[in-house]
Amino acid sequence: MKQTQDDVNDAKVYLNGLGLGSISAAVYLVQKADFDPKKIHIFEQNPEMDLVGGSMDASTKIVDGKPVYFMRGSRMYEDKVYCCTKELWSLIPYDEYGSCLDDQERNREECDVDTVVRLLHADGEKDSGHDLGLGLVETVQMARLMAIPESAIPTDAKITDYFSEAFFRSNYWYMWRALFAFQPWHSAVEMRRYMRLFFHRMSDMEKMTSLERTRYTNYHSFVLPALRLLTEKGVNIHYGCRITDVDFKVSGEQRWIERLYLQTAAGEPMEAIEIRPHDRAFLTIGSIVSNHEYGSHDQPVSMKPPEKPGGGYLLWQKIVAKQPDLGRPERFLRDISLSRMMHFTVTFRGNLFERKFQWLVERQMGRQSPLPLTQSPWIMHLHTYRQPFFPGQAADTCVIWVSALGEDNKGQFVQKPMYECTGREMLEELLGHLWGDLDEDEKAELLETSYCVPCRLPYGISQFLPRADGDRPPVIPEGSQNFALLGQFVEIPDGIVFTTEYSVLGAILAIKGLVDSSIEPPAMYFGQHDPWTNLATAKAILR
Numbered sequence: 001m002k003q004t005q006d007d008v009n010d011a012k013v014y015l016n017g018l019g020l021g022s023i024s025a026a027v028y029l030v031q032k033a034d035f036d037p038k039k040i041h042i043f044e045q046n047p048e049m050d051l052v053g054g055s056m057d058a059s060t061k062i063v064d065g066k067p068v069y070f071m072r073g074s075r076m077y078e079d080k081v082y083c084c085t086k087e088l089w090s091l092i093p094y095d096e097y098g099s100c101l102d103d104q105e106r107n108r109e110e111c112d113v114d115t116v117v118r119l120l121h122a123d124g125e126k127d128s129g130h131d132l133g134l135g136l137v138e139t140v141q142m143a144r145l146m147a148i149p150e151s152a153i154p155t156d157a158k159i160t161d162y163f164s165e166a167f168f169r170s171n172y173w174y175m176w177r178a179l180f181a182f183q184p185w186h187s188a189v190e191m192r193r194y195m196r197l198f199f200h201r202m203s204d205m206e207k208m209t210s211l212e213r214t215r216y217t218n219y220h221s222f223v224l225p226a227l228r229l230l231t232e233k234g235v236n237i238h239y240g241c242r243i244t245d246v247d248f249k250v251s252g253e254q255r256w257i258e259r260l261y262l263q264t265a266a267g268e269p270m271e272a273i274e275i276r277p278h279d280r281a282f283l284t285i286g287s288i289v290s291n292h293e294y295g296s297h298d299q300p301v302s303m304k305p306p307e308k309p310g311g312g313y314l315l316w317q318k319i320v321a322k323q324p325d326l327g328r329p330e331r332f333l334r335d336i337s338l339s340r341m342m343h344f345t346v347t348f349r350g351n352l353f354e355r356k357f358q359w360l361v362e363r364q365m366g367r368q369s370p371l372p373l374t375q376s377p378w379i380m381h382l383h384t385y386r387q388p389f390f391p392g393q394a395a396d397t398c399v400i401w402v403s404a405l406g407e408d409n410k411g412q413f414v415q416k417p418m419y420e421c422t423g424r425e426m427l428e429e430l431l432g433h434l435w436g437d438l439d440e441d442e443k444a445e446l447l448e449t450s451y452c453v454p455c456r457l458p459y460g461i462s463q464f465l466p467r468a469d470g471d472r473p474p475v476i477p478e479g480s481q482n483f484a485l486l487g488q489f490v491e492i493p494d495g496i497v498f499t500t501e502y503s504v505l506g507a508i509l510a511i512k513g514l515v516d517s518s519i520e521p522p523a524m525y526f527g528q529h530d531p532w533t534n535l536a537t538a539k540a541i542l543r
């Protein structure tokens with residue numbers, strides 16, 4: 001079907017969700033492809049201001065008259081891997097001084113990371129991370145995994161298939177796991193891709209000077225400015241609207257989406273939308289924050305298994321029921337015990353935590369990399385930020401975030417599995433690991449003047465599950481004339497999931513393929529082709 005210029009001028013774009021995939025597609029359409037914003041429609045299943053931003057949300061609730069802060073995720077960046085994310089930031093105005101990228105650069109100059117205490121072992125033993133703990137065997141294992149072609153890695157291969165026990169007891173693994181949330185049973189292919197793309201940072205594992213964070217939460221530093229931009233330009237954002245199903249039209253080798261079915265947040269069907277051949281539908285499939293459960297300071301998270309997966313997976317299941325070659329959602333939903341993670345956000349009042357923590361790590365808040373508590377049975381990693389982390393946060397308030405990968409294990413100080421614990425008990429366990437000798441008065445003060453919000457993500461690391469060819473569909477499936485798939489469950493060669501980069505790159509590729517072929521994604525950087533990087537890496541391993 002040939003497109004006329006009138007078709008192109010009249011085309012509309014439809015997207016599901018205000019996650020990063022959709023947001024970046026809309027920003028690129030408006031800022032780079034010169035697409036008419038009024039012809040873009042985004043349907044977000046959640047009501048306005050409730051969990052908007054997908055994984056990149058940030059929330060506040062009032063408890064005893066004071067704000068308590070929490071979010072479903074937290075992110076770290078660096079310069080070379082995050083080239084698409086940074087390009088996206090450059091397209092979003094932040095304030096009168098420039099774009100979100102300008103603000104990021106200012107923030108970095110004001111508060112650079114330069115870690116002194118890189119790990120905390122049993123009994124509070126500090127470790128600089130200078131020794132990566134890799135022997136000859138582990139080094140060879142790493143080199144081997146990086147060197148073999150991806151196609152030579154068997155279906156469903158795990159990280160444990162390529163590394164021996166000692167690797168998983170090395171400082172390198174503890175630091176790696178704290179940064180990326182890999183488990184030993186996760187995909188060897190994903191591990192290999194990460195090792196290749198982050199190779200140039202191996203020599204910086206100790207001090208993490210290349211680590212970047214946004215000034216405030218990601219939601220405040222670039223999701224909200226992006227939503228402001230899109231709204232001001234006239235993009236149509238429909239809150240409380242879920243895309244529940246699609247119809248396809250197939251002719252020979254070609255296929256189109258021709259209808260989108262919608263539902264209100266209350267589950268009432270809405271009028272379906274007819275998608276014309278020259279319209280575009282960019283659909284995010286799956287979501288790592290689906291079926292999340294929050295607890296509270298005095299309440300554990302609910303452990304009721306999800307009755308059905310959330311909107312992104314449901315839509316993918318519906319798509320695959322009609323076009324079976326578009327991936328295998330069940331592969332990522334197959335076993336929650338392999339894909340779950342927990343975390344908690346703590347709001348402290350008074351400056352006691354901040355003072356004690358800065359003393360412990362010999363760094364100001366915001367200048368510290370994630371801190372692995374290597375002997376914690378819950379496998380906790382402490383993330384601290386420059387304060388205030390939420391705009392408007394009071395000067396005597398400090399917000400931290402702790403991720404955890406061992407929710408089934410009993411804690412060392414609280415003798416319960418993590419998932420059974422209230423926020424208060426989680427904090428008690430954290431304090432025990434940080435300061436085994438904490439005096440009772442200080443402990444009571446920290447527990448009484450804080451509020452901890454636990455969160456469980458049953459599919460939080462489902463994107464790392466071992467997989468096979470065809471489990472993830474390409475961004476633009478074969479024969480597609482008017483639709484693309486976005487998010488963490490599409491296949492982008494060499495790309496790394498569980499990153500903003502993957503969602504942004506997918507969106508750029510969708511626009512390049514279906515809207516404006518002149519748009520090029522920034523090229524990926526592979527440091528192993530640079531002799532100086534190789535030398536620095538060898539020195540880091542040998543020291």
Ligand SMILES: Cc1cc2nc3c(=O)[nH]c(=O)nc-3n(C[C@H](O)[C@H](O)[C@H](O)COP(=O)(O)OP(=O)(O)OC[C@H]3O[C@@H](n4cnc5c(N)ncnc54)[C@H](O)[C@@H]3O)c2cc1C
Pocket residue numbers: 016017018019020021022043044045046051052053054055056072073074075076077179241242243244284286287288289310311312313315343460486487488497498499500501503
């Ligand atoms: C705990 C955690 C830590 C992380 N750490 C990092 C990090 O350090 N570095 C990094 O780069 N990345 C990190 N990430 C990953 C990054 O945040 C995500 O990969 C990215 O934000 C995913 O965006 P998305 O658009 O693909 O999907 P999502 O964030 O899942 O958004 C999907 C959106 O679509 C909506 N939706 C879904 N289905 C429908 C439907 N059918 N109809 C209407 N609306 C729908 C949902 O409500 C949601 O708003 C982390 C994520 C988490 C959760």
